[in-house]
Amino acid sequence: MPFAQTENLNIAAFDRMPSPEEITAHVPLTDTAAKVVLEGRQTLQAILDRKDPRIFVVVGPCSIHDPVAGLDYARRLKKLADEVSDTLVLIMRVYFEKPRTSTGWKGYINDPHMDDSFRIDEGMEKARRFLLDVNEAGLPAGTEALDPIAPQYYGDLISWTAIGARTSESQTHREMASGLSTPVGFKNGTDGSLDAAVNGILSASHPHSFLGINAQGQSSVIRTRGNAYGHVVLRGGGGRPNYDTVSVSLAEKALTKAKLPANIVIDCSHANSWKNPEYQPLVMRDVAHQIREGNQTIVGLMIESNIEAGSQPIPEDLSQLRYGCSVTDACVDWSTTENMIRATRDILRDVLPKRSAA
Template sequence: MSHQALDNLNIDAFDAMPSPGEIRAALPVSDAAAATVAGGRRDMERILSRQDPRLLVVVGPCSIHDPKAGLDYAHRLKALSDEVSDTLLLAMRIYFEKPRTATGWKGFINDPRMDDSFHIEEGVRRGREFLLHIAEIGLPAATEALDPISPQYLGDLIAWTAIGARTSESQTHREMSSGLSTPVGFKNATDGDLSAAVNAILSASRPHSFLGINDQGLASIVRTRGNAYGHLVLRGGSGRPNYDTVSIAQAEAALRKAGLPENIVVDCSHANSRKNPRLQPLVLQDCAHQILRGNRSILGVMVESFLEEGNQPIPADLGTLRYGCSVTDACLGWDDTAAMIRETRELLKGPLLKRCLQTA
């Protein structure tokens, strides 16, 4: 007697994927790259534990779609990083995966050719190549962890990880974060609520056991130790900002009530800038002024920035794409980015060291 098919009814195909170990063996980490990643993680952990007075600045494109333009940006950022390194720790924002409310380009890993062909193996390989270049020039990389399997392929090249507003409430992402090797920033919900992110920090700090894959690509029970460096990222919500002094005080109180360190990163983009990239320098300036007035909880900021200001739709003819211009959220241009970072360094050069000494 034949049985009716019961599973995989909506699956079109299973395409083989190289294991994480195979991808890493083909694209190994150099000594220089390893030193960048380890050093970046160590410096960020020291900032979060109040041992390093610098302000963390996660800055870069909303998403990477053109590795050539991304490397152009990275070389400029590296020079700027060296210039301001006494006061600011710069990490390049490298987002390969994009959450989608409904439809749209899902990012470089899922669709590297930007034509709905979904050559994911190619996306992983090219993404890893890009991260290797960034690490080898001496820039720590920051990313958003969206797919729970991707960190097995790329996680050894990441220094800081964000969990987005749509996934901070996800048990899968909390469990994954508990095993990540980087500090992890959890964003508040898209409506501005803080509770999901605060609960996520608590959850990720604990050990977990869950299904995943190992280095050989085999299904495994992953057992984690917990991540001690979870922190809150404020990105605004429902079209309203939450970086003002009242919102910061409320966030501090929520963290304190949960028994968590009052460690906050302010996302200068998204609802905090009302998605207007030209407002990002004003958000950063406001955060700097709060620090000047005695704030001790703002330890970092995020900025969406690319070579050219604004954004562009993905055209049918990819040859017409504007070089260095975002295809997702609108970004601040390079000149304005460099100016705001230099201005922040001048404002905070002395006060950050004083704040660190007072906290210690």
């Protein structure tokens, strides 16, 4: 008598996914891009080590859905980055994976055609090509690591990585972070608590062994060395922001108690702006003045920004999409972004060198 089937009962299909090696062969790393990636990582490490007094700013769309508009944004950002480089280091926010509370568009990799066709094989190659273009334009890129396999496909093109509020507590993501080649920012939990982020940094700083894939797409036991450049990202939560001086002081104490470097990044969006992009400039100005008035631990900022302000639903007819406007969280527009970054540069330009010596 045959055994009853006991596995894959809810699986509709197994579609072959090209290996990281195959995708990379189609979109190879260039010398120009490699130089930008490595210089971006080294600069961020120097900031976290307090060898570089500048502040880094991860700025860009909530998510990438249109590579043409995304590259348009990148070229604008590169010009601005050069203008403020004496004070600020700009990293383009390039997010391809969107965690959903229930349902919704999961991002450019998962559904690049935005029609529920879920061509992840195409999305991964398109995402890698976009990252290559951004780095070729001279901008280092930052992203959120959501799928633990995805970094094998494009991690060589990333300079900074975030672990999101929903995944900072996840053992899988802590293990992954321990092997990433970039500095990693762990966000506080959606309830505003710091424990998950602090414990995530601690965990990721140690070696781990876990299941994953290698460049050939084979199941492998991945053994990591640990990541020495974990830091906390304050993004608010639990119905309140946490960029204020009291919240920053509490974060400093939590990191010191855990015997971790007191490196703090402030996310001007999400709960820190009550998900209202119009408040992001106010958050950024407040944080800049904290630094000007003597704060020694804030090393970075995050901004959700796009060419056009606000957000839009995904229409059935994709030709109706507004150019350069977010399809996920609402963003500030390009003009506001320029004003925010230039104002922050003006506030900090004469104080950061003294801060370095403190």
